[in-house]
Amino acid sequence: TGQSWLQLSPEERNGLMSIYAEAAREKITLRTVWEAYKSGKLDAAPMQRRTLAQAITETMEAKRAENLRERYLGDLEAYLNRFAEGRSEMFVDKIGVAEVETWFAHRNEALTTRKSNLGRLGSLFDVCYRRGYIKDNPILRISSPKLDHGTPERFTAAEAKTLLLEAKT
Numbered sequence: 001t002g003q004s005w006l007q008l009s010p011e012e013r014n015g016l017m018s019i020y021a022e023a024a025r026e027k028i029t030l031r032t033v034w035e036a037y038k039s040g041k042l043d044a045a046p047m048q049r050r051t052l053a054q055a056i057t058e059t060m061e062a063k064r065a066e067n068l069r070e071r072y073l074g075d076l077e078a079y080l081n082r083f084a085e086g087r088s089e090m091f092v093d094k095i096g097v098a099e100v101e102t103w104f105a106h107r108n109e110a111l112t113t114r115k116s117n118l119g120r121l122g123s124l125f126d127v128c129y130r131r132g133y134i135k136d137n138p139i140l141r142i143s144s145p146k147l148d149h150g151t152p153e154r155f156t157a158a159e160a161k162t163l164l165l166e167a168k169t
Helices: 002-007 010-025 030-038 052-065 070-084 097-105 111-130 157-168
Strands: none
Touching (some): 010 030, 052 070
């Protein structure tokens, strides 16, 4: 290996050490990366990158093309822009489960609201996944809140008849 090192140009050595330093900061060894690549667990295909702001723009274009209601589109865009505040220039592939969970932890939302807002963020990440900007959709790894709607009410035949007659008028 020493001979191989000596045969590298200064630019190649510098590039290799730069990659080594980046991996070390992430607590990843080059051996781990190489073994993952050899075993097929690492896709080395270059990924197109988009900032969160660009991804939101593309998501909204895609949703408008689906001919959805303007009110839904407006609500979706407003929510996604709130999510992007302070991180709009961050690459969308750097946003993972931890960032999304932190976002929800700092919001005082009812469970029903959180559930629908997970869907809104899911729309963004779904477009990003289908376009190859991210390797997986982090929303799919977040548990959806379980809603307790209580015990269903039961009606007698007479009560059901009264209800139906009242609804008819």
